[in-house]
Amino acid sequence: MNRLRNLLPNTLSYLWSGWGALASLLLFCAVWELVGEYYGDLILPGPLEVIGQLKLMFNSGIAGPELIISGRRTLYGLFLALAVGSLLGMLAGFSMTTSMLARPLITLLLGMPPIAWLVLAMLWFGLGDATPVFTVFIACLPIVFAGAMQGTRTLDNHLKAVAQVYRLPWHMRLTDIYLPHLASYLFPAWITALGTSWKVVVMAELLSTSDGVGAALAVSRAQLDTSTTLAWVVAVLGVLLATEYLLLEPIKRHLERWRVGVSQ
Amino acid sequence: MSALQIRNLQHKYALTEVLSNINLDLAAGETLALVGPSGCGKSTLLHIIAGLLTPSEAVIKNDFRGTACMFQEPRLLPWKTAEDNITLGLKALHVPKQACRQQAQNIAKTLGLTADDLNKYPHELSGGMQSRIALGRALIIKPDLLLLDEPFSALDIGLKLELYRLLRQHITERGSSVLMITHDLMEAVRLADRIVMMIPEPGRLIGEFTLQQSHAERSETWIYQTTAKLMANDRIRIGFGLAEGSLNLTEHLHTQHSGCSI
Numbered sequence: 001m002n003r004l005r006n007l008l009p010n011t012l013s014y015l016w017s018g019w020g021a022l023a024s025l026l027l028f029c030a031v032w033e034l035v036g037e038y039y040g041d042l043i044l045p046g047p048l049e050v051i052g053q054l055k056l057m058f059n060s061g062i063a064g065p066e067l068i069i070s071g072r073r074t075l076y077g078l079f080l081a082l083a084v085g086s087l088l089g090m091l092a093g094f095s096m097t098t099s100m101l102a103r104p105l106i107t108l109l110l111g112m113p114p115i116a117w118l119v120l121a122m123l124w125f126g127l128g129d130a131t132p133v134f135t136v137f138i139a140c141l142p143i144v145f146a147g148a149m150q151g152t153r154t155l156d157n158h159l160k161a162v163a164q165v166y167r168l169p170w171h172m173r174l175t176d177i178y179l180p181h182l183a184s185y186l187f188p189a190w191i192t193a194l195g196t197s198w199k200v201v202v203m204a205e206l207l208s209t210s211d212g213v214g215a216a217l218a219v220s221r222a223q224l225d226t227s228t229t230l231a232w233v234v235a236v237l238g239v240l241l242a243t244e245y246l247l248l249e250p251i252k253r254h255l256e257r258w259r260v261g262v263s264q
Numbered sequence: 265m266s267a268l269q270i271r272n273l274q275h276k277y278a279l280t281e282v283l284s285n286i287n288l289d290l291a292a293g294e295t296l297a298l299v300g301p302s303g304c305g306k307s308t309l310l311h312i313i314a315g316l317l318t319p320s321e322a323v324i325k326n327d328f329r330g331t332a333c334m335f336q337e338p339r340l341l342p343w344k345t346a347e348d349n350i351t352l353g354l355k356a357l358h359v360p361k362q363a364c365r366q367q368a369q370n371i372a373k374t375l376g377l378t379a380d381d382l383n384k385y386p387h388e389l390s391g392g393m394q395s396r397i398a399l400g401r402a403l404i405i406k407p408d409l410l411l412l413d414e415p416f417s418a419l420d421i422g423l424k425l426e427l428y429r430l431l432r433q434h435i436t437e438r439g440s441s442v443l444m445i446t447h448d449l450m451e452a453v454r455l456a457d458r459i460v461m462m463i464p465e466p467g468r469l470i471g472e473f474t475l476q477q478s479h480a481e482r483s484e485t486w487i488y489q490t491t492a493k494l495m496a497n498d499r500i501r502i503g504f505g506l507a508e509g510s511l512n513l514t515e516h517l518h519t520q521h522s523g524c525s526i
Protein backbone atom coordinates (compact mmCIF):
# COMPACT_ATOMS: atom_id res chain seq x y z
CA MET A 1 0.00 0.00 0.00
CA ASN A 2 2.59 2.41 1.23
CA ARG A 3 4.84 1.72 -1.74
CA LEU A 4 2.01 2.32 -4.18
CA ARG A 5 1.26 5.59 -2.48
CA ASN A 6 4.88 6.60 -2.88
CA LEU A 7 5.05 5.63 -6.54
CA LEU A 8 3.28 8.67 -7.95
CA PRO A 9 5.23 11.39 -6.10
CA ASN A 10 8.47 9.53 -6.79
CA THR A 11 7.77 9.36 -10.52
CA LEU A 12 6.81 13.01 -10.58
CA SER A 13 9.90 14.06 -8.70
CA TYR A 14 12.03 12.00 -11.08
CA LEU A 15 10.46 13.70 -14.10
CA TRP A 16 10.89 17.05 -12.40
CA SER A 17 14.60 16.34 -11.89
CA GLY A 18 14.72 15.90 -15.69
CA TRP A 19 14.41 19.67 -16.10
CA GLY A 20 17.95 20.13 -14.80
CA ALA A 21 19.28 17.63 -17.32
CA LEU A 22 17.28 19.26 -20.10
CA ALA A 23 18.59 22.71 -19.19
CA SER A 24 22.19 21.50 -19.30
CA LEU A 25 21.60 19.86 -22.71
CA LEU A 26 20.07 23.06 -24.09
CA LEU A 27 23.01 25.07 -22.77
CA PHE A 28 25.33 22.71 -24.61
CA CYS A 29 23.30 23.22 -27.82
CA ALA A 30 23.59 26.98 -27.41
CA VAL A 31 27.39 26.80 -27.19
CA TRP A 32 27.40 24.45 -30.18
CA GLU A 33 25.31 26.95 -32.18
CA LEU A 34 27.67 29.80 -31.28
CA VAL A 35 30.78 27.89 -32.28
CA GLY A 36 29.01 26.71 -35.46
CA GLU A 37 28.15 30.26 -36.46
CA TYR A 38 31.76 31.29 -35.97
CA TYR A 39 33.28 28.51 -38.12
CA GLY A 40 30.52 28.22 -40.69
CA ASP A 41 28.24 25.37 -41.80
CA LEU A 42 30.86 23.41 -43.68
CA ILE A 43 32.99 22.76 -40.65
CA LEU A 44 30.42 22.69 -37.84
CA PRO A 45 26.73 22.84 -38.75
CA GLY A 46 24.52 24.09 -35.91
CA PRO A 47 22.21 21.87 -33.87
CA LEU A 48 19.06 22.86 -35.77
CA GLU A 49 20.54 21.92 -39.11
CA VAL A 50 21.84 18.61 -37.75
CA ILE A 51 18.48 17.73 -36.26
CA GLY A 52 16.80 18.66 -39.55
CA GLN A 53 19.20 16.34 -41.34
CA LEU A 54 18.46 13.57 -38.84
CA LYS A 55 14.73 14.00 -39.42
CA LEU A 56 15.34 13.74 -43.14
CA MET A 57 17.33 10.57 -42.65
CA PHE A 58 14.56 9.03 -40.55
CA ASN A 59 11.84 10.03 -43.01
CA SER A 60 13.69 8.58 -45.98
CA GLY A 61 14.13 5.32 -44.04
CA ILE A 62 17.92 5.37 -43.85
CA ALA A 63 18.50 5.97 -40.17
CA GLY A 64 16.07 3.50 -38.60
CA PRO A 65 17.41 0.20 -40.00
CA GLU A 66 21.05 1.16 -39.46
CA LEU A 67 20.36 2.11 -35.84
CA ILE A 68 18.55 -1.17 -35.32
CA ILE A 69 21.46 -3.14 -36.75
CA SER A 70 23.96 -1.34 -34.52
CA GLY A 71 21.62 -1.58 -31.56
CA ARG A 72 21.30 -5.32 -32.02
CA ARG A 73 25.07 -5.81 -32.08
CA THR A 74 25.48 -3.60 -29.02
CA LEU A 75 22.82 -5.48 -27.12
CA TYR A 76 24.26 -8.91 -27.92
CA GLY A 77 27.75 -7.91 -26.87
CA LEU A 78 26.56 -5.94 -23.87
CA PHE A 79 24.20 -8.61 -22.55
CA LEU A 80 26.85 -11.23 -22.91
CA ALA A 81 29.32 -9.03 -21.03
CA LEU A 82 26.75 -8.21 -18.31
CA ALA A 83 25.84 -11.84 -17.76
CA VAL A 84 29.31 -13.32 -17.90
CA GLY A 85 30.99 -10.39 -16.13
CA SER A 86 28.47 -10.23 -13.27
CA LEU A 87 28.55 -13.97 -12.68
CA LEU A 88 32.31 -14.41 -12.88
CA GLY A 89 32.90 -11.23 -10.89
CA MET A 90 30.69 -12.51 -8.08
CA LEU A 91 32.35 -15.90 -8.06
CA ALA A 92 35.76 -14.26 -7.98
CA GLY A 93 34.66 -11.97 -5.16
CA PHE A 94 33.64 -14.85 -2.90
CA SER A 95 37.22 -15.95 -2.43
CA MET A 96 40.24 -13.93 -1.42
CA THR A 97 42.57 -15.93 -3.66
CA THR A 98 40.58 -15.59 -6.87
CA SER A 99 40.10 -11.86 -6.37
CA MET A 100 43.82 -11.41 -5.85
CA LEU A 101 44.47 -13.41 -9.00
CA ALA A 102 41.84 -11.49 -10.93
CA ARG A 103 42.94 -7.97 -10.03
CA PRO A 104 46.00 -7.69 -12.33
CA LEU A 105 44.03 -9.36 -15.12
CA ILE A 106 41.36 -6.68 -14.85
CA THR A 107 43.96 -3.93 -15.02
CA LEU A 108 45.41 -5.61 -18.09
CA LEU A 109 42.04 -5.99 -19.82
CA LEU A 110 40.92 -2.47 -18.94
CA GLY A 111 44.15 -1.06 -20.29
CA MET A 112 43.94 -2.95 -23.57
CA PRO A 113 42.76 -0.50 -26.28
CA PRO A 114 39.52 -1.64 -27.94
CA ILE A 115 41.05 -1.01 -31.35
CA ALA A 116 43.59 -3.77 -30.64
CA TRP A 117 40.76 -6.16 -29.82
CA LEU A 118 39.05 -5.07 -33.01
CA VAL A 119 42.05 -5.98 -35.14
CA LEU A 120 42.29 -9.35 -33.44
CA ALA A 121 38.56 -9.93 -33.87
CA MET A 122 38.79 -9.12 -37.57
CA LEU A 123 41.53 -11.71 -37.89
CA TRP A 124 39.55 -14.29 -35.93
CA PHE A 125 35.97 -13.68 -37.07
CA GLY A 126 36.34 -11.90 -40.40
CA LEU A 127 33.99 -9.15 -41.51
CA GLY A 128 30.68 -10.30 -40.05
CA ASP A 129 28.41 -9.57 -37.11
CA ALA A 130 30.66 -11.52 -34.79
CA THR A 131 33.47 -8.97 -34.94
CA PRO A 132 31.61 -5.96 -33.45
CA VAL A 133 29.74 -8.20 -31.00
CA PHE A 134 32.97 -9.73 -29.74
CA THR A 135 34.70 -6.36 -29.51
CA VAL A 136 31.84 -4.92 -27.47
CA PHE A 137 31.80 -7.98 -25.25
CA ILE A 138 35.51 -7.94 -24.51
CA ALA A 139 35.59 -4.16 -23.96
CA CYS A 140 32.70 -4.23 -21.47
CA LEU A 141 33.61 -7.44 -19.67
CA PRO A 142 36.35 -6.11 -17.35
CA ILE A 143 34.22 -3.12 -16.32
CA VAL A 144 31.32 -5.32 -15.24
CA PHE A 145 33.61 -7.96 -13.77
CA ALA A 146 35.42 -5.40 -11.62
CA GLY A 147 32.12 -3.94 -10.36
CA ALA A 148 30.70 -7.34 -9.44
CA MET A 149 33.88 -8.44 -7.71
CA GLN A 150 34.21 -5.20 -5.77
CA GLY A 151 30.58 -5.46 -4.67
CA THR A 152 30.94 -9.03 -3.47
CA ARG A 153 34.14 -8.30 -1.60
CA THR A 154 32.79 -5.27 0.23
CA LEU A 155 29.74 -6.93 1.79
CA ASP A 156 29.80 -6.22 5.52
CA ASN A 157 30.97 -9.21 7.57
CA HIS A 158 28.36 -8.24 10.15
CA LEU A 159 25.58 -9.00 7.70
CA LYS A 160 27.19 -12.28 6.69
CA ALA A 161 27.14 -13.23 10.38
CA VAL A 162 23.43 -12.44 10.55
CA ALA A 163 22.84 -14.72 7.56
CA GLN A 164 24.78 -17.47 9.28
CA VAL A 165 23.09 -17.17 12.68
CA TYR A 166 19.60 -17.15 11.20
CA ARG A 167 20.55 -20.04 8.93
CA LEU A 168 19.51 -18.46 5.67
CA PRO A 169 19.50 -21.01 2.85
CA TRP A 170 21.83 -20.22 -0.05
CA HIS A 171 19.17 -18.73 -2.30
CA MET A 172 18.09 -16.33 0.45
CA ARG A 173 21.68 -15.31 1.05
CA LEU A 174 21.85 -14.48 -2.63
CA THR A 175 18.56 -12.60 -2.99
CA ASP A 176 18.35 -10.98 0.46
CA ILE A 177 21.98 -10.26 1.28
CA TYR A 178 24.34 -10.33 -1.68
CA LEU A 179 22.28 -9.06 -4.61
CA PRO A 180 20.84 -5.93 -2.92
CA HIS A 181 24.33 -4.93 -1.82
CA LEU A 182 25.82 -5.84 -5.18
CA ALA A 183 23.24 -3.77 -7.07
CA SER A 184 24.81 -0.52 -5.91
CA TYR A 185 28.13 -1.62 -7.42
CA LEU A 186 26.72 -3.32 -10.50
CA PHE A 187 24.48 -0.53 -11.72
CA PRO A 188 27.16 2.14 -12.14
CA ALA A 189 29.32 -0.51 -13.84
CA TRP A 190 26.46 -1.43 -16.15
CA ILE A 191 25.88 2.20 -17.08
CA THR A 192 29.57 2.68 -17.86
CA ALA A 193 29.49 -0.52 -19.90
CA LEU A 194 26.48 0.75 -21.83
CA GLY A 195 28.35 3.90 -22.87
CA THR A 196 31.44 1.92 -23.77
CA SER A 197 29.43 -0.56 -25.81
CA TRP A 198 28.02 2.11 -28.16
CA LYS A 199 31.39 3.77 -28.61
CA VAL A 200 33.00 0.46 -29.42
CA VAL A 201 30.28 -0.79 -31.75
CA VAL A 202 30.44 2.34 -33.90
CA MET A 203 34.20 2.08 -34.08
CA ALA A 204 34.08 -1.63 -34.96
CA GLU A 205 31.51 -1.08 -37.69
CA LEU A 206 33.46 1.78 -39.17
CA LEU A 207 36.34 -0.58 -39.87
CA SER A 208 34.80 -3.98 -40.29
CA THR A 209 31.23 -4.05 -41.60
CA SER A 210 29.19 -2.76 -44.50
CA ASP A 211 26.11 -1.88 -42.49
CA GLY A 212 25.25 -0.24 -39.18
CA VAL A 213 25.86 3.30 -37.94
CA GLY A 214 29.64 2.94 -38.11
CA ALA A 215 29.56 1.94 -41.78
CA ALA A 216 27.21 4.83 -42.53
CA LEU A 217 29.66 7.17 -40.80
CA ALA A 218 32.42 5.86 -43.02
CA VAL A 219 30.33 6.73 -46.08
CA SER A 220 29.49 10.25 -44.89
CA ARG A 221 33.15 10.84 -44.09
CA ALA A 222 34.09 9.79 -47.62
CA GLN A 223 31.55 12.28 -48.96
CA LEU A 224 32.85 15.03 -46.60
CA ASP A 225 29.27 15.44 -45.35
CA THR A 226 29.66 17.01 -41.92
CA SER A 227 25.98 17.45 -41.13
CA THR A 228 25.14 13.78 -41.84
CA THR A 229 28.10 12.72 -39.73
CA LEU A 230 26.89 14.86 -36.85
CA ALA A 231 23.34 13.60 -37.36
CA TRP A 232 24.55 10.03 -36.83
CA VAL A 233 26.44 11.09 -33.72
CA VAL A 234 23.33 12.78 -32.34
CA ALA A 235 21.27 9.69 -33.10
CA VAL A 236 23.67 7.44 -31.19
CA LEU A 237 23.86 9.82 -28.24
CA GLY A 238 20.06 10.05 -28.20
CA VAL A 239 19.74 6.28 -27.94
CA LEU A 240 22.33 6.26 -25.17
CA LEU A 241 20.60 8.97 -23.14
CA ALA A 242 17.22 7.31 -23.60
CA THR A 243 18.40 3.89 -22.40
CA GLU A 244 20.17 5.37 -19.41
CA TYR A 245 17.52 7.79 -18.22
CA LEU A 246 14.33 6.01 -19.26
CA LEU A 247 15.39 2.47 -18.44
CA LEU A 248 18.42 2.02 -16.19
CA GLU A 249 18.05 5.04 -13.91
CA PRO A 250 14.40 4.28 -12.96
CA ILE A 251 15.33 0.65 -12.24
CA LYS A 252 18.23 1.80 -10.12
CA ARG A 253 16.03 4.19 -8.18
CA HIS A 254 13.49 1.47 -7.56
CA LEU A 255 16.10 -1.00 -6.32
CA GLU A 256 17.84 1.56 -4.12
CA ARG A 257 14.79 3.16 -2.53
CA TRP A 258 16.08 2.02 0.88
CA ARG A 259 19.10 4.30 0.62
CA VAL A 260 19.26 7.51 2.62
CA GLY A 261 18.27 10.53 0.58
CA VAL A 262 17.36 8.77 -2.66
CA SER A 263 13.82 10.06 -2.71
CA GLN A 264 14.87 13.69 -2.22
CA MET B 265 22.18 -31.80 33.12
CA SER B 266 23.37 -28.75 31.25
CA ALA B 267 22.48 -28.29 27.63
CA LEU B 268 25.57 -26.24 26.89
CA GLN B 269 28.92 -27.26 28.27
CA ILE B 270 32.12 -25.40 27.59
CA ARG B 271 35.43 -26.73 28.87
CA ASN B 272 38.90 -25.22 28.65
CA LEU B 273 37.98 -22.70 26.02
CA GLN B 274 40.80 -20.55 24.76
CA HIS B 275 40.65 -18.04 21.96
CA LYS B 276 43.28 -15.95 20.21
CA TYR B 277 42.88 -13.16 17.67
CA ALA B 278 46.13 -13.55 15.75
CA LEU B 279 48.63 -13.74 18.61
CA THR B 280 46.63 -11.95 21.30
CA GLU B 281 44.94 -14.23 23.74
CA VAL B 282 41.46 -12.83 24.45
CA LEU B 283 39.84 -15.77 26.23
CA SER B 284 41.63 -18.15 28.51
CA ASN B 285 40.48 -21.30 30.24
CA ILE B 286 36.77 -20.60 30.13
CA ASN B 287 34.48 -23.20 31.70
CA LEU B 288 30.81 -22.52 31.46
CA ASP B 289 27.57 -24.47 31.77
CA LEU B 290 24.10 -23.43 30.81
CA ALA B 291 21.08 -25.52 31.77
CA ALA B 292 17.87 -25.68 29.77
CA GLY B 293 15.54 -22.90 30.86
CA GLU B 294 18.25 -21.03 32.72
CA THR B 295 19.02 -17.35 32.31
CA LEU B 296 22.66 -16.44 32.65
CA ALA B 297 24.00 -12.90 32.74
CA LEU B 298 27.59 -12.26 31.74
CA VAL B 299 29.10 -9.09 33.15
CA GLY B 300 32.55 -7.60 32.93
CA PRO B 301 34.46 -4.48 31.93
CA SER B 302 34.49 -3.28 28.33
CA GLY B 303 36.81 -5.16 26.02
CA CYS B 304 37.19 -8.23 28.22
CA GLY B 305 35.93 -10.64 25.56
CA LYS B 306 32.22 -11.06 26.30
CA SER B 307 31.08 -10.56 22.72
CA THR B 308 33.82 -12.88 21.51
CA LEU B 309 32.54 -15.63 23.81
CA LEU B 310 29.00 -15.05 22.58
CA HIS B 311 30.06 -15.30 18.96
CA ILE B 312 31.85 -18.55 19.68
CA ILE B 313 28.71 -19.99 21.24
CA ALA B 314 26.68 -18.77 18.24
CA GLY B 315 29.04 -20.70 15.99
CA LEU B 316 30.36 -17.59 14.25
CA LEU B 317 33.91 -17.99 15.51
CA THR B 318 35.93 -21.13 15.93
CA PRO B 319 37.83 -21.04 19.20
CA SER B 320 41.54 -21.81 19.17
CA GLU B 321 40.93 -24.58 21.65
CA ALA B 322 37.83 -25.91 23.39
CA VAL B 323 35.55 -28.78 24.14
CA ILE B 324 32.01 -27.62 23.53
CA LYS B 325 28.88 -29.69 23.86
CA ASN B 326 25.80 -27.88 22.62
CA ASP B 327 22.41 -29.61 22.73
CA PHE B 328 20.33 -26.58 21.83
CA ARG B 329 18.56 -26.88 18.50
CA GLY B 330 17.33 -23.41 17.66
CA THR B 331 19.67 -20.55 18.48
CA ALA B 332 18.99 -16.87 17.91
CA CYS B 333 21.52 -14.15 18.44
CA MET B 334 21.05 -10.46 18.98
CA PHE B 335 24.28 -8.63 18.26
CA GLN B 336 25.71 -5.65 20.06
CA GLU B 337 24.84 -3.52 17.01
CA PRO B 338 21.35 -3.90 15.48
CA ARG B 339 22.76 -5.32 12.20
CA LEU B 340 19.53 -4.86 10.27
CA LEU B 341 19.56 -5.32 6.52
CA PRO B 342 19.40 -1.73 5.24
CA TRP B 343 17.51 -2.73 2.07
CA LYS B 344 14.66 -4.42 3.93
CA THR B 345 11.77 -2.81 5.76
CA ALA B 346 11.49 -3.28 9.51
CA GLU B 347 8.87 -5.97 8.96
CA ASP B 348 11.02 -7.95 6.53
CA ASN B 349 13.94 -7.62 8.93
CA ILE B 350 11.91 -9.01 11.84
CA THR B 351 10.69 -11.97 9.79
CA LEU B 352 14.09 -12.83 8.29
CA GLY B 353 14.57 -15.93 10.45
CA LEU B 354 11.00 -17.10 9.88
CA LYS B 355 11.42 -16.80 6.13
CA ALA B 356 14.52 -18.96 6.40
CA LEU B 357 12.36 -21.57 8.16
CA HIS B 358 9.93 -21.48 5.21
CA VAL B 359 7.04 -20.01 7.21
CA PRO B 360 4.36 -18.77 4.75
CA LYS B 361 4.33 -15.06 4.05
CA GLN B 362 0.93 -14.38 5.55
CA ALA B 363 1.85 -16.06 8.84
CA CYS B 364 5.12 -14.09 8.92
CA ARG B 365 3.18 -10.86 8.56
CA GLN B 366 0.79 -11.76 11.33
CA GLN B 367 3.55 -12.73 13.74
CA ALA B 368 5.58 -9.64 12.91
CA GLN B 369 2.60 -7.44 13.67
CA ASN B 370 1.97 -9.22 16.97
CA ILE B 371 5.54 -8.99 18.13
CA ALA B 372 5.86 -5.38 16.97
CA LYS B 373 2.96 -4.46 19.20
CA THR B 374 4.61 -6.00 22.25
CA LEU B 375 7.84 -4.20 21.35
CA GLY B 376 6.04 -0.86 21.24
CA LEU B 377 6.37 -0.41 17.47
CA THR B 378 3.49 0.86 15.33
CA ALA B 379 2.28 -0.60 12.03
CA ASP B 380 3.72 2.47 10.36
CA ASP B 381 7.18 1.77 11.81
CA LEU B 382 7.08 -1.69 10.26
CA ASN B 383 6.98 -0.25 6.77
CA LYS B 384 10.04 1.92 7.31
CA TYR B 385 13.59 1.18 6.27
CA PRO B 386 16.22 0.97 9.03
CA HIS B 387 17.70 4.40 8.25
CA GLU B 388 14.30 5.93 8.96
CA LEU B 389 14.20 4.45 12.49
CA SER B 390 15.78 5.65 15.71
CA GLY B 391 18.60 3.68 17.35
CA GLY B 392 16.28 2.31 20.04
CA MET B 393 13.71 1.25 17.45
CA GLN B 394 16.41 -0.53 15.49
CA SER B 395 17.55 -2.46 18.53
CA ARG B 396 13.96 -3.42 19.34
CA ILE B 397 13.58 -4.75 15.81
CA ALA B 398 16.78 -6.74 16.25
CA LEU B 399 15.30 -8.16 19.48
CA GLY B 400 12.07 -8.98 17.64
CA ARG B 401 14.03 -10.75 14.92
CA ALA B 402 15.62 -12.96 17.59
CA LEU B 403 12.43 -13.64 19.62
CA ILE B 404 10.15 -14.36 16.67
CA ILE B 405 11.82 -17.66 15.78
CA LYS B 406 11.16 -18.95 19.32
CA PRO B 407 14.68 -20.28 19.89
CA ASP B 408 15.78 -22.72 22.61
CA LEU B 409 18.83 -20.63 23.22
CA LEU B 410 18.72 -16.88 23.08
CA LEU B 411 22.04 -15.04 22.94
CA LEU B 412 21.70 -11.35 23.72
CA ASP B 413 24.55 -8.86 23.53
CA GLU B 414 23.60 -5.77 25.55
CA PRO B 415 20.02 -5.95 24.28
CA PHE B 416 18.60 -3.04 26.25
CA SER B 417 21.46 -0.55 26.28
CA ALA B 418 19.85 1.84 23.76
CA LEU B 419 16.49 2.13 25.52
CA ASP B 420 14.87 4.45 28.04
CA ILE B 421 13.85 3.22 31.52
CA GLY B 422 10.17 2.84 30.67
CA LEU B 423 10.84 0.73 27.61
CA LYS B 424 13.44 -1.29 29.47
CA LEU B 425 10.95 -2.33 32.15
CA GLU B 426 8.41 -3.17 29.46
CA LEU B 427 10.89 -5.32 27.55
CA TYR B 428 12.20 -7.02 30.70
CA ARG B 429 8.66 -8.20 31.23
CA LEU B 430 8.40 -9.35 27.62
CA LEU B 431 11.65 -11.27 27.85
CA ARG B 432 10.72 -12.98 31.14
CA GLN B 433 7.34 -13.89 29.68
CA HIS B 434 9.02 -15.38 26.63
CA ILE B 435 11.38 -17.39 28.85
CA THR B 436 8.60 -18.84 31.02
CA GLU B 437 6.34 -19.63 28.09
CA ARG B 438 9.00 -21.20 25.92
CA GLY B 439 11.39 -22.53 28.56
CA SER B 440 14.22 -20.97 26.57
CA SER B 441 17.70 -20.58 27.92
CA VAL B 442 19.21 -17.14 27.74
CA LEU B 443 22.78 -15.95 27.81
CA MET B 444 22.82 -12.20 28.05
CA ILE B 445 25.65 -9.72 28.21
CA THR B 446 24.97 -6.58 30.15
CA HIS B 447 26.80 -3.65 31.70
CA ASP B 448 23.97 -3.05 34.11
CA LEU B 449 24.21 -5.10 37.30
CA MET B 450 20.67 -4.23 38.29
CA GLU B 451 19.41 -5.54 34.97
CA ALA B 452 21.32 -8.76 35.59
CA VAL B 453 19.84 -9.09 39.08
CA ARG B 454 16.35 -8.47 37.73
CA LEU B 455 16.48 -11.00 34.90
CA ALA B 456 19.05 -13.68 35.57
CA ASP B 457 19.20 -16.91 37.53
CA ARG B 458 22.95 -16.70 37.64
CA ILE B 459 25.51 -13.95 37.08
CA VAL B 460 29.01 -14.68 35.82
CA MET B 461 31.80 -12.17 36.14
CA MET B 462 34.54 -11.87 33.53
CA ILE B 463 37.83 -9.93 33.71
CA PRO B 464 40.15 -8.91 30.86
CA GLU B 465 43.65 -9.68 29.65
CA PRO B 466 43.03 -12.43 28.94
CA GLY B 467 39.27 -12.86 29.40
CA ARG B 468 38.61 -15.19 32.32
CA LEU B 469 35.60 -16.04 34.43
CA ILE B 470 36.36 -15.17 38.00
CA GLY B 471 33.21 -15.84 39.89
CA GLU B 472 29.60 -16.64 39.71
CA PHE B 473 26.63 -15.59 41.79
CA THR B 474 23.47 -17.64 41.94
CA LEU B 475 20.26 -15.76 42.60
CA GLN B 476 17.96 -18.14 44.41
CA GLN B 477 14.94 -15.88 44.70
CA SER B 478 12.23 -17.00 42.25
CA HIS B 479 11.37 -14.47 39.56
CA ALA B 480 7.83 -13.99 40.79
CA GLU B 481 9.13 -12.92 44.21
CA ARG B 482 11.69 -10.38 43.07
CA SER B 483 10.39 -7.13 44.43
CA GLU B 484 11.99 -3.76 43.66
CA THR B 485 13.39 -3.64 47.19
CA TRP B 486 14.95 -7.06 46.83
CA ILE B 487 16.49 -6.03 43.49
CA TYR B 488 18.01 -2.86 44.95
CA GLN B 489 19.37 -4.65 48.00
CA THR B 490 20.84 -7.51 46.00
CA THR B 491 22.47 -5.14 43.52
CA ALA B 492 23.95 -3.18 46.39
CA LYS B 493 25.28 -6.39 47.94
CA LEU B 494 26.85 -7.39 44.65
CA MET B 495 28.41 -3.98 44.24
CA ALA B 496 30.07 -4.45 47.60
CA ASN B 497 31.48 -7.83 46.61
CA ASP B 498 35.27 -7.94 46.34
CA ARG B 499 35.42 -9.82 43.06
CA ILE B 500 33.07 -7.39 41.37
CA ARG B 501 34.82 -4.34 42.78
CA ILE B 502 38.27 -5.50 41.77
CA GLY B 503 37.06 -6.85 38.42
CA PHE B 504 35.57 -3.52 37.44
CA GLY B 505 38.59 -1.64 38.77
CA LEU B 506 36.65 -0.04 41.62
CA ALA B 507 39.05 -1.37 44.20
CA GLU B 508 42.72 -2.16 44.29
CA GLY B 509 43.84 -5.70 44.81
CA SER B 510 44.47 -8.89 42.98
CA LEU B 511 42.19 -11.86 42.65
CA ASN B 512 43.36 -15.20 43.82
CA LEU B 513 42.84 -17.20 40.68
CA THR B 514 43.70 -20.59 42.09
CA GLU B 515 40.91 -20.11 44.55
CA HIS B 516 38.35 -19.26 41.87
CA LEU B 517 38.95 -22.54 40.08
CA HIS B 518 37.47 -24.28 43.07
CA THR B 519 34.69 -21.90 43.84
CA GLN B 520 33.59 -21.59 40.25
CA HIS B 521 31.32 -24.58 40.09
CA SER B 522 29.97 -24.31 43.59
CA GLY B 523 29.35 -20.60 43.15
CA CYS B 524 28.62 -17.92 45.69
CA SER B 525 24.94 -17.77 46.43
CA ILE B 526 22.98 -14.72 47.29
Ligand SMILES: Nc1ncnc2c1ncn2[C@@H]1O[C@H](COP(=O)(O)OP(=O)(O)OP(=O)(O)O)[C@@H](O)[C@H]1O
Pocket residue numbers: 277278282301302303304305306307308309336
Ligand atom coordinates in the same frame (compact mmCIF):
# COMPACT_ATOMS: atom_id res chain seq x y z
N1 LIG C 1 37.96 -9.25 15.01
C1 LIG C 1 38.88 -8.98 15.94
N2 LIG C 1 40.20 -9.02 15.64
C2 LIG C 1 41.12 -8.77 16.59
N3 LIG C 1 40.83 -8.47 17.86
C3 LIG C 1 39.54 -8.40 18.23
C4 LIG C 1 38.49 -8.66 17.28
N4 LIG C 1 37.31 -8.52 17.92
C5 LIG C 1 37.60 -8.20 19.19
N5 LIG C 1 38.94 -8.13 19.39
C6 LIG C 1 39.60 -7.84 20.66
O1 LIG C 1 39.16 -8.78 21.60
C7 LIG C 1 38.93 -8.19 22.86
C8 LIG C 1 37.54 -8.52 23.33
O2 LIG C 1 36.58 -7.92 22.48
P1 LIG C 1 35.03 -8.11 22.73
O3 LIG C 1 34.31 -7.44 21.62
O4 LIG C 1 34.74 -9.54 22.94
O5 LIG C 1 34.81 -7.30 24.09
P2 LIG C 1 33.49 -7.07 24.94
O6 LIG C 1 33.72 -7.69 26.27
O7 LIG C 1 32.29 -7.49 24.20
O8 LIG C 1 33.50 -5.50 25.11
P3 LIG C 1 32.25 -4.47 25.19
O9 LIG C 1 31.65 -4.63 26.52
O10 LIG C 1 32.90 -3.14 25.04
O11 LIG C 1 31.36 -4.81 24.07
C9 LIG C 1 39.20 -6.72 22.69
O12 LIG C 1 40.45 -6.42 23.24
C10 LIG C 1 39.23 -6.49 21.20
O13 LIG C 1 40.20 -5.52 20.89
Ligand SMILES: [Mg+2]
Pocket residue numbers: 306307308336413
Ligand atom coordinates in the same frame (compact mmCIF):
# COMPACT_ATOMS: atom_id res chain seq x y z
MG1 LIG D 1 30.75 -6.53 23.30
